[in-house]
Amino acid sequence: MSSRTVIALTVAVTVLAGPSLARAQAPAETTTTSTTTTQGGTTTTTVETTTAQALPPAPKPEEQIPRLDERTAFMVGRNTLKLGILAFDYGILRQLSIGTEPPAWAARAVVDVLVPNFHVKFQFLERDPIWLALKVSGYYARLDKNGVSGHLIDVPISLFASVKAHSRFYLHGEATYIFARVQGTGDLTQVQFNGGAPIRAGQLGLMLQYRLTRIFSLTATGRYQVYVADIPFEGSNQVDPYTTATMTGQLTPGVKHPWEVIGGVAVLWKHFHMVVGGGYGYYFLPGLSIANTSKTFVPDLSLAVVF
Amino acid sequence: MRVATGLLAPAAAVALAIGCDQETITLPEPPMAAETQQLVALYDMPTATLNVDNIQQTAADARARLQEIQPDWFPAVVSDLLTRLRARLDDGSLPSDPASTPKARRAQITLAANIHRICAGWDDPASAPDEATNGAIDLTAIIDTGQLNPEAWATATACRVRVPPASSGGAIVVAPTVRNVTLDGTLIIYLLAPVPPTSADAQYLVVFNGSITIGDQTKSASFDFEVDGTSVKFRVPAGGGDAIVTVGTTLGIQGANASFSCDLTALTCQSSG
Numbered sequence: 367m368s369s370r371t372v373i374a375l376t377v378a379v380t381v382l383a384g385p386s387l388a389r390a391q392a393p394a395e396t397t398t399t400s401t402t403t404t405q406g407g408t409t410t411t412t413v414e415t416t417t418a419q420a421l422p423p424a425p426k427p428e429e430q431i432p433r434l435d436e437r438t439a440f441m442v443g444r445n446t447l448k449l450g451i452l453a454f455d456y457g458i459l460r461q462l463s464i465g466t467e468p469p470a471w472a473a474r475a476v477v478d479v480l481v482p483n484f485h486v487k488f489q490f491l492e493r494d495p496i497w498l499a500l501k502v503s504g505y506y507a508r509l510d511k512n513g514v515s516g517h518l519i520d521v522p523i524s525l526f527a528s529v530k531a532h533s534r535f536y537l538h539g540e541a542t543y544i545f546a547r548v549q550g551t552g553d554l555t556q557v558q559f560n561g562g563a564p565i566r567a568g569q570l571g572l573m574l575q576y577r578l579t580r581i582f583s584l585t586a587t588g589r590y591q592v593y594v595a596d597i598p599f600e601g602s603n604q605v606d607p608y609t610t611a612t613m614t615g616q617l618t619p620g621v622k623h624p625w626e627v628i629g630g631v632a633v634l635w636k637h638f639h640m641v642v643g644g645g646y647g648y649y650f651l652p653g654l655s656i657a658n659t660s661k662t663f664v665p666d667l668s669l670a671v672v673f
Numbered sequence: 674m675r676v677a678t679g680l681l682a683p684a685a686a687v688a689l690a691i692g693c694d695q696e697t698i699t700l701p702e703p704p705m706a707a708e709t710q711q712l713v714a715l716y717d718m719p720t721a722t723l724n725v726d727n728i729q730q731t732a733a734d735a736r737a738r739l740q741e742i743q744p745d746w747f748p749a750v751v752s753d754l755l756t757r758l759r760a761r762l763d764d765g766s767l768p769s770d771p772a773s774t775p776k777a778r779r780a781q782i783t784l785a786a787n788i789h790r791i792c793a794g795w796d797d798p799a800s801a802p803d804e805a806t807n808g809a810i811d812l813t814a815i816i817d818t819g820q821l822n823p824e825a826w827a828t829a830t831a832c833r834v835r836v837p838p839a840s841s842g843g844a845i846v847v848a849p850t851v852r853n854v855t856l857d858g859t860l861i862i863y864l865l866a867p868v869p870p871t872s873a874d875a876q877y878l879v880v881f882n883g884s885i886t887i888g889d890q891t892k893s894a895s896f897d898f899e900v901d902g903t904s905v906k907f908r909v910p911a912g913g914g915d916a917i918v919t920v921g922t923t924l925g926i927q928g929a930n931a932s933f934s935c936d937l938t939a940l941t942c943q944s945s946g
Binding site for chain 2: 598603605612615618
């Protein structure tokens with residue numbers, strides 16, 4: 367094969383296949399070496415072409431940065447298991463994860479009520495600089511105490527919007543609607559969780575994240591309950607063989623519009639996430655989003671290992 | 674930033690729109706609330722002008738009203754009902770003192786409590802209470818935003834009461850004192866102290882309108898009286914106003930200007946201050 371033919375084929379292959387290969391594969395680097403020798407008046411030109419296939423492209427620097435996936439529209443990632451003190455999450459897909467929240471389970475130690483819970487998070491928009499995700503949680507509590515037999519179902523639905531306003535500055539917005547229902551027999555007014563369990567509430571949250579380095583960010587978080595409904599209840603019981611008591615009423619939360627502001631830092635290594643902060647206001651129970659009834663120091667701590 | 678605002682604003686609007694469907698319980702209105710409060714004030718400050726000229730007649734009227742009120746059994750029925758209410762309020766850790774104000778920043782209860790009590794009847798039933806035979810009293814009390822309303826009200830429907838109660842043992846052998854009573858009518862009960870845990874702690878005002886049947890005699894009745902522990906007070910018109918009569922070994926009659934102590938049988942009265 368003459369040298370011209372080899373070069374022409376090389377160019378042709380490059381021209382024809384190049385663009386699609388470039389899209390489908392990593393960019394290839396082609397090196398062409400020509401050697402000309404003369405023997406007995408005959409000149410021979412040898413062309414050696416070497417094509418080196420590069421390694422798969424390295425992610426953009428932006429994608430290598432671990433992202434804050436709690437109360438944001440970001441996800442834990444596909445086939446990723448995250449075990450944290452606030453949540454266990456597993457990414458089934460890059461945009462879909464499921465999980466549960468240990469604090470709700472641990473609540474049994476305090477209120478003698480077991481609260482199984484589950485959540486699923488779906489990121490339905492990923493268009494840099496905007497990400498949107500929906501998270502639906504479900505909490506169940508069996509109430510068997512003081513003659514009460516009933517159950518509580520709590521379903522918070524959260525819409526998260528994360529916006530990259532600047533390469534180092536993110537806004538994470540949250541709108542949560544909490545719907546819960548108490549059903550059962552007996553005197554439900556005796557089981558009030560200290561009077562702080564809203565049945566229907568709407569809350570807004572906003573987190574500002576300023577990334578100082580690849581792993582270290584400063585955060586400022588605010589949360590406000592814009593709406594809470596009174597809790598209706600009805601109960602009937604037998605005081606004695608002659609007497610039946612029926613109660614029909616509602617429970618009005620003591621603080622209708624609790625709020626909190628928190629400043630903190632987020633340290634996000636690839637396999638370990640830590641968020642630490644502190645603030646002031648009405649402490650919202652993580653996940654359940656139920657607010658305390660008095661203003662106090664509000665701690666913020668989240669630790670998680672990521673596999 | 675503008676993008677972020679554009680995204681969060683609709684979310685906030687949705688959350689606020691959800692808030693528009695808030696449901697609120699409507700508590701029943703206590704009947705004759707203003708009139709009852711005036712009556713309470715009257716018991717504290719009688720308006721009758723009493724003197725030696727009208728005290729005799731006032732004592733006679735008081736004795737007649739006393740027979741109508743029948744303080745030997747009627748207050749016991751009301752006090753018994755209130756103790757059941759107290760038991761229920763205590764069970765639910767609900768407020769039982771109308772004078773206490775709810776703690777700020779705490780979840781507040783608003784409710785209507787209905788106590789349905791089957792009356793004891795004329796005999797001591799060995800089996801379950803029979804409402805069809807014995808009748809019942811329905812009491813309603815309300816708690817508004819954590820505060821107990823001092824006014825409760827009740828309806829007695831063919832409520833059979835034995836005086837003294839059949840369960841009270843030996844007293845029933847005294848034939849003349851045993852009465853079979855049937856009570857029909859409405860009661861307004863105004864609490865002057867916490868809902869009583871026992872009859873001895875009861876302090877309230879009662880307004881009754883209805884009928885009382887004793888034996889086979891039915892009489893319409895409309896009266897009010899005040900209970901303070903074991904003491905009973907009632908009101909009689911006198912001297913251009915109302916005098917308050919305290920039942921005891923004698924009748925203590927108090928007016929706006931004077932007080933008298935009257936012998937119940939002889940109706941002789943002495944000024945007592």
